[in-house]
Each structure stands twice: as structure tokens, then as C-alpha cells.
Amino acid sequence: MSSYQGQFRVWRGDSDGGSLEDFEVEVNEGEVVLDIIHRLQATQTPDLAVRWNCKAGKCGSCSAEVNGRPRLLCMTRMSLFEKDEVITVTPMRSFSIVRDLVTDVSYNYEKAREVQAFTPPGKLQPGEYRMQQEDVQRSQEFRKCIECFLCQDTCHVVRDHEENKLAFSGPRFLMRIAELEMHPLDAADRRDTAQDDHGLGYCNITKCCTEVCPENIKITDNALIPMKERVAGRRYDPVVWLGNKLFKRGK
Amino acid sequence: MTEVERQNYDVVVIGAGGAGLRAAIEARQRGLTTAVICKSLFGKAHTVMAEGGCAASMGNVNSNDSWQVHFRDTMRGGKFLNNWRMAELHAMEAPDRVWELETYGALFDRTEDGRISQRNFGGHTYPRLAHVGDRTGLELIRTMQQKIVSLQQEDKAEFGDYEAKLKVFQECTITELLKDDSGAISGAFGYWRESGRFVLFETGAVIMATGGIGKSFQVTSNSWEYTGDGHALAMRAGASLINMEFVQFHPTGMVWPPSVKGILVTEGVRGDGGVLKNSEGKRFMFDYVPDVFKGQYAETEEEADRWYTDPDNNRRTPDLLPRDEVARAINTEVKEGRGSPHGGVYLDIASRMPAEEIKRRLPSMYHQFKELADVDITAEPMEVGPTCHYVMGGIEVDPDTGESTVPGLFAAGECSGGMHGSNRLGGNSLSDLLVFGRRAGLGAANYVESLERKPVVLQSDIDTAARAAVSPFEPSESEGARENPYTLQHELQQTMNELVGIIRTADEIERALGRLAEIRARVRNVVVEGHRQFNPGWHLAIDLRNMMVVSEAVAKAALLRTESRGGHTRDDFPMLDSDWRNKLLVCRASGDDAVVPDVSVERKDQVPMRQDLLELFELSELEKYYTEAELTTHPAAQGDTA
Numbered sequence A: 001m002s003s004y005q006g007q008f009r010v011w012r013g014d015s016d017g018g019s020l021e022d023f024e025v026e027v028n029e030g031e032v033v034l035d036i037i038h039r040l041q042a043t044q045t046p047d048l049a050v051r052w053n054c055k056a057g058k059c060g061s062c063s064a065e066v067n068g069r070p071r072l073l074c075m076t077r078m079s080l081f082e083k084d085e086v087i088t089v090t091p092m093r094s095f096s097i098v099r100d101l102v103t104d105v106s107y108n109y110e111k112a113r114e115v116q117a118f119t120p121p122g123k124l125q126p127g128e129y130r131m132q133q134e135d136v137q138r139s140q141e142f143r144k145c146i147e148c149f150l151c152q153d154t155c156h157v158v159r160d161h162e163e164n165k166l167a168f169s170g171p172r173f174l175m176r177i178a179e180l181e182m183h184p185l186d187a188a189d190r191r192d193t194a195q196d197d198h199g200l201g202y203c204n205i206t207k208c209c210t211e212v213c214p215e216n217i218k219i220t221d222n223a224l225i226p227m228k229e230r231v232a233g234r235r236y237d238p239v240v241w242l243g244n245k246l247f248k249r250g251k
Numbered sequence B: 001m002t003e004v005e006r007q008n009y010d011v012v013v014i015g016a017g018g019a020g021l022r023a024a025i026e027a028r029q030r031g032l033t034t035a036v037i038c039k040s041l042f043g044k045a046h047t048v049m050a051e052g053g054c055a056a057s058m059g060n061v062n063s064n065d066s067w068q069v070h071f072r073d074t075m076r077g078g079k080f081l082n083n084w085r086m087a088e089l090h091a092m093e094a095p096d097r098v099w100e101l102e103t104y105g106a107l108f109d110r111t112e113d114g115r116i117s118q119r120n121f122g123g124h125t126y127p128r129l130a131h132v133g134d135r136t137g138l139e140l141i142r143t144m145q146q147k148i149v150s151l152q153q154e155d156k157a158e159f160g161d162y163e164a165k166l167k168v169f170q171e172c173t174i175t176e177l178l179k180d181d182s183g184a185i186s187g188a189f190g191y192w193r194e195s196g197r198f199v200l201f202e203t204g205a206v207i208m209a210t211g212g213i214g215k216s217f218q219v220t221s222n223s224w225e226y227t228g229d230g231h232a233l234a235m236r237a238g239a240s241l242i243n244m245e246f247v248q249f250h251p252t253g254m255v256w257p258p259s260v261k262g263i264l265v266t267e268g269v270r271g272d273g274g275v276l277k278n279s280e281g282k283r284f285m286f287d288y289v290p291d292v293f294k295g296q297y298a299e300t301e302e303e304a305d306r307w308y309t310d311p312d313n314n315r316r317t318p319d320l321l322p323r324d325e326v327a328r329a330i331n332t333e334v335k336e337g338r339g340s341p342h343g344g345v346y347l348d349i350a351s352r353m354p355a356e357e358i359k360r361r362l363p364s365m366y367h368q369f370k371e372l373a374d375v376d377i378t379a380e381p382m383e384v385g386p387t388c389h390y391v392m393g394g395i396e397v398d399p400d401t402g403e404s405t406v407p408g409l410f411a412a413g414e415c416s417g418g419m420h421g422s423n424r425l426g427g428n429s430l431s432d433l434l435v436f437g438r439r440a441g442l443g444a445a446n447y448v449e450s451l452e453r454k455p456v457v458l459q460s461d462i463d464t465a466a467r468a469a470v471s472p473f474e475p476s477e478s479e480g481a482r483e484n485p486y487t488l489q490h491e492l493q494q495t496m497n498e499l500v501g502i503i504r505t506a507d508e509i510e511r512a513l514g515r516l517a518e519i520r521a522r523v524r525n526v527v528v529e530g531h532r533q534f535n536p537g538w539h540l541a542i543d544l545r546n547m548m549v550v551s552e553a554v555a556k557a558a559l560l561r562t563e564s565r566g567g568h569t570r571d572d573f574p575m576l577d578s579d580w581r582n583k584l585l586v587c588r589a590s591g592d593d594a595v596v597p598d599v600s601v602e603r604k605d606q607v608p609m610r611q612d613l614l615e616l617f618e619l620s621e622l623e624k625y626y627t628e629a630e631l632t633t634h635p636a637a638q639g640d641t642a
Helices: A033-043 A106-114 A134-141 A150-154 A170-181 A191-196 A209-213 A217-235 A239-249 B018-028 B067-077 B084-104 B136-159 B229-236 B284-288 B301-307 B323-335 B356-363 B363-373 B430-451 B458-472 B487-501 B506-524 B535-559 B635-639
Strands: A003-013 A017-027 A064-067 A070-071 A086-090 A097-099 B004-008 B011-013 B036-037 B168-169 B172-179 B183-192 B197-201 B205-208 B245-256 B275-277 B347-349 B382-391 B394-396 B409-411 B585-591 B598-605
Touching: A003 A033, A003 B409, A017 A033, A033 A086, A033 A134, A033 B487, A064 B635, A070 A150, A086 B011, A106 A170, A106 B136, A134 A217, A134 B136, A150 A170, A150 A209, A170 A191, A170 A217, A191 B535, A209 A217, A217 A239, A217 B506, B011 B018, B011 B168, B011 B183, B011 B229, B011 B430, B011 B635, B018 B136, B018 B205, B018 B430, B067 B084, B084 B430, B136 B430, B172 B197, B172 B229, B172 B458, B183 B205, B183 B458, B205 B229, B205 B347, B205 B430, B229 B394, B229 B409, B229 B535, B229 B585, B245 B323, B245 B363, B275 B284, B284 B323, B323 B347, B323 B382, B356 B363, B394 B409, B409 B430, B409 B487, B458 B535, B487 B506, B487 B535, B506 B535, B535 B585, B535 B598
Parallel strands: A003 A086, B004 B197, B011 B036, B011 B205, B036 B168, B205 B409
Antiparallel strands: A003 A017, A003 A097, A064 A070, A064 A086, B172 B183, B183 B197, B245 B382, B275 B347, B347 B382, B585 B598
């Protein structure tokens, strides 16, 4: 097995500021960037802060940016880089810093709470739900999401525009709305709120979110664009528009 | 006096995995104010790692299934050491708990007629595991996380505040349980990982749902959180642990590359048709069917292969024996020189079904091997070997309410003990979380409502807990070398892996206890650098104390049990011993070190199985496990003497 000394540049600091620090550290065959961060903790910087849990790409905790690209540290293999390449590890840029590689991701939990929850069909008792595989499959794709928030980090609507965070829930939670809208038995209608409260209109489908998704979910093509179509159908289809008018008058 | 933030809740749940979230949902639905505390971010708990499914005898795929069949399978899997009442409740209630998840929004894979699909798994007679591909745990966590959001939305509508009744406190570590002068739970003390500041939760009831202890072993499928916190905190608060000698080594973990060694390869691979082979290409599991399972498994490859499509007329493949049997078989194959290049065996699904079907059924396994090992599982076999996966042992609880021997302290899920006996069947963990998470939530709610006054926290206890928490920053001048927590953790993991691992002997366990004693002395000298804000070195120094205590409990109980059963294999006592079947080993904290106490172990008899449950089994099967004297009440035995 071949080992070598890797060149690392890791951001260290807190909400008051910080800087990139250089490290030379051992790298072994088959390792991922998170292994190297752990080796730094064990041998050089015991208080280097990083979030991680499963180290198998399933929990979405170790999100950061490697050479400027949003990635899971546990799924970024060292073999991706040249041995003499300097590897720069920085915290996710769209969120404020807690310490070192750890950021404040509370924005995501706030947005999650604003999406109207699954609304069960009134008449069915537990055990009576019947759904076809092909019908649940669309929402199942979105439920693969491990909430690493890399899509939120990379989305240019908020990446350098803190001011948009209030009106925009980000790809992760617009996809959550799409997931519920495509659920075969959900009884609510979230089309208006997707546009008015969660900022679906801010998305101009550049697909950056899809590109960084470690679960390879087609966020833009399968969730955001169909969601835009549903909203457009409701608002701008003349027949639907007339129906809405009549329905409201009837009330 | 210690500066400490105070929070006040009716019920405090420690741990936000499946059991903790299900308990919290129940307590909140009973109208109580409920706090959920977790070391990580909300939604990252180890439950997300569960792959194969959730066992429940819904009978959607094979209508012969029933709770009685599930109960029997569970008892067999645990080699009849299980708490039979827990196994009964679990088998009876699991279907309702799964169906309930659909009303929370879960989307399980479906059968042709639109019901929840169920898959085969080791030790389960019929296809029984509700699943979503191979990411069932993620579905459970996300579903319950979203149910909590849903309850919070109801509270927002009613009280104007999302967190009026139910709040999640993330990245918070509890370091001490506090009791009032009557010995009942009065609170939980801990610190915010982010700031390092202290927090006190004043409460009448604490539900432990902290999961397992796998991080005490070097090769494990468990995440960093699995440091046995619940086990250790409960023991230090005076509760007893049972079955700590039983540790499950999952037969199939990744073995290469080294940095991913131990990561789980789901049993679903074998459930869906994958087979184990040695370096000679032989399907070796046919040589490892133990006497107690003789006649229940296929004896030829042809029969085993027919079973997948015609289970009524063929017996199942021995690749799907309970996990302890398969793990030992792999261990033997490797030891005898028939292993793969990196010290495992082969798990072959590539030659068993088309590539597209593999990707559809096992998407995250495909992804995991492709990304981490450059292996395409649709074209070549995987290399796999045993990995520490689950601890059967845990806090001794009342089966119906989840209450421990300490008033006000409840436990559910992996950190509780008894349900799985000496070995857990795959799929029985997710159902365990749901059934006993709910029951612990109910148990705690009933307990709190019955209290005449809320227990009071003593200031002196807060001060003591605070001192213990920051002591790694303040090394004592007199004693030995300053110790690095990372180094000690590594030595502890190595010790447990090598000397109290999958195959054990008295000699090795005694050596382990010697090394543990030495590590314990050094744990006192751990010094951490830096300050209290998000400092992983300090976090580890505190977790290490818990790892230390649970490791001792495992090793001491393992030394005492002079037989082999389920997740405890003694090379010097290789047989199942009927005289040990109803014996529990009960671990308690002892000695005068409050932070890393000694562990004492004593024997205790189990309550005999209720007659109607005993009669669910054939006498001939029970005779393989029980002593003759224990079976005189079985109708077939009485027939003999009449």
C-alpha cells in the first residue's frame, strides 16, 4: 500500500474571523478527505471542528467545500486528486460560521418547518393505504435526500445573497413541496404557497443543485420544473382561472 | 455556584433516533411538554444507517404470516434467552406501528396490489420486512422527523409557537442524570457542543434512546455517536444492565479499502438472492447449519435457489441463517485460508440477477461500492467480513412500560436490553424502535402524570456534574503523563476488537480486563487543548468515559458466561448450555469513582415463559434449548408421562 504526504489547506476560525492554515499530513491508499481531517485531529490539531456521523454517505453531516466545490468529506476520495496537489477544505459558504468547518445550518430547519406537513386522506384508516409502485416512485426519489444541504449551499439565489433567504426556501425544501404534491394520497394543495411563501419563482433552473447532489437526485428536472409547471397551470391556465373564479363566487 | 441555563419539561428524551422520536411523538400526543436532546443535528441519528427493513407480520406477501410466527422466529433467533413478554408485544404490535407511519407520510415500496411490500431476511420464516429499497432507516427517521414538524405546526396554530409543546435540542451532550433525595429522576445535565456552555433539563421523566456501544470496537458499522452514553449514564444513576455479553457482529461489512472497513453491507443482498462464496467459489454456508436449525434450511444449492420463487415447497438458503451463525462461518472460512484477498469472503449478487435489477433493488449498495471501493457490484462480487453492529444488552426495563429500576428513568431501542435475547434478527431493530419507543413514551407520560410533586434538582449535584465535565481542561499536577483522548480511544477499540470480539476465550478476556484497567487509570489523566467551543477533543474525552464503562460491562459479563450462545461465542466453551438459558447477567455500577465506576456482575433467573406462548413451540424444538425440568408443563411432555 502506498502512502504519501498530502498538502492540505484548512480554514480555521470562528464567527469573528479566521484564515486558511497549511498542513502536511499522511495519506494512505483508499482514503477519503474525512480520514485526513480525522488524522489531523488525532495528530496535529485536536480541537479542529468538523461535523460527521456515519462516514458512509448516508447521514449528510460532513458537508463542506473541497477546492471550492460543495462535497461530502466522507465521499470525496483522495484518489481524485494529484499527490502533489494542495487540497483546500473550507466550510459551506452560504451559512454562517460556528467554528472551523462547522456552520450554522438552522436556516434549513426553519424552512423545513414552514412546509405544510403531509396531510392524510380523511377516509382511510391505518393499514388501508393502497398505492402503486410507479406512483410512489416519483416522491421516493426525493425522499432519498440525506439533508446534507449542499444544494442549499451551492444555490446562487442565496449563496451570495443573504437577503434572499427570507423569501426563498432553497432547492431542498422546494423539492420537499414537490414530493408532497406528488404523494398519491396527500390531501393538501401547496401550489400557491410554493410560489408565494417559498420563493419557487426565484429559481431559474441553472441545475447547480442537481450537480452537487451526492444522492444524484434530479432536483431541477424532476422536482423544481414540474412544480413550476403545476403552479403555472393553476395560475395562468384560462380554464383553471375561470374555474377558480366561479368556485370562489360560489362560496 | 455553576452558571447554567435551565430548561423545564414534563418528559425529556435523550437521543433522536427512531426510538427517541417515536417516544417523543407519543409523549407530546398525550399533551405533555417534551424535549428531545441529541448529540448531532436533528435527522442524522444512526437509524439512518439501517438498510434492509422493518419486520412486521402484515402478511402482505405471504398470508401465512402472523404475530405468532414472528414471535417464534424472534425467540429462535435469540436462542430462547429473549424476554418473552417483549418479544410477544413486539410481534403483536409491529404491524400497527408500520401502518401508522404511512399516516405520517412514509412511502414504502409496494406490492402488485398496492400494499406495503415485504422482503425476506435472515431467520424470518416469511417475507416480512417493510422496506424502501435499501434505505429503510432513512425513511423511518425522515418520516418521524416530519411527524414532529407536523405536531409543531399544530402547536403553532394553537399556541402561536412551534415549540410550545415539543422542542428538539440538537448538538447537546448529556453528561449526568440527576436524582432527588427519594432516588427518583429529577433532571439531566449537559453542555451545548457548539458553545460548551452548561444546560440543565429539569424533568420528572427521562427516556433513554441513545442507541448502542459499537464505537468501543475498532471494526464497526456504527457512527461516532455510539459510545454507550445511555448505558453508562443509566448505570451511574443506579439502573441495571442485562445481556451485555451479547454483541452482534454483522456478517457482512466492507473489508476494503481500510478507511471504510466495517461499513455495513445490507442483509437485503442475501434476502434478494445474493450468495456467500469462499475463494474456491464454493457456497460454504451449506456446511454450517447448526444442529438446532437442522431440517429448517435447504441442503442443496438447487433447493435453495428454488426457494426464492417457490417458498412453500422448498426450504430457504442457509445464506439466510441468523447473523451470529453466518458471522462465525465467515470467520472460520477466513481463518482456514479460504478467504478473499483482503481477509473476507465473497458476496455475489452479480451472477444472480440482471444489472438493472440490482441497481433498482439495492441502489445505495451499488452507490457505496462504486464510490468507496471502485467495485461494480453488478459485474463482480463484493468482499465482506464481520463488523460490530449491535449490542443486544442494555438497560433492564419493564417490558410493558420501558421503566428501568430507577423511578422516572425509561429506555427504548438499542440501549434497552432483553427483547432480542442473545442475538437480534435483522429487521427486528426498526420494529423494536417503533413498538418500544411508543411504549416508553406512554410509560413516561403515565409516570409523570402520577407524580404528586415534581422532583427537585439539588444545587450540589449541578456543581459536581459541572466539575466532572470540565476536568479534562484542568489536569491534576501530581499524577502521570498527560493523555491524548484519541490515543486512548484507539487503544480501547483495539483491545475490545482483538480480545472480546467475535470469538472469545477466558484467557483473552482476562487480558482485555487487564488492559482496560490500565486504560481506565489513564483516562483520569486525559488533557484536552483549546477552549470549550465546538471542541471535538473535549467531546471525545467525555464520551470516552462512557465507552470505558460499557466495555468493562461487556468484558466482565463475557468472562462469566461459560457457554456459547448467539452473540457470545467462547472458544473454550463452544456449546450451548441449557443450564445457562434462563440466566441473565446483571451489571451494576460499583466502587467509589462516580465518573468511571467499576462494574459488578451477578446472575439472575428469568421469569419462565407463559404457558400459552410455550405451547406455540413443538416440544422437540424446545428440548434443544431447555432443560428437561423446565418443560414438564408442555402438553406433549405431559402426554409422554400419562
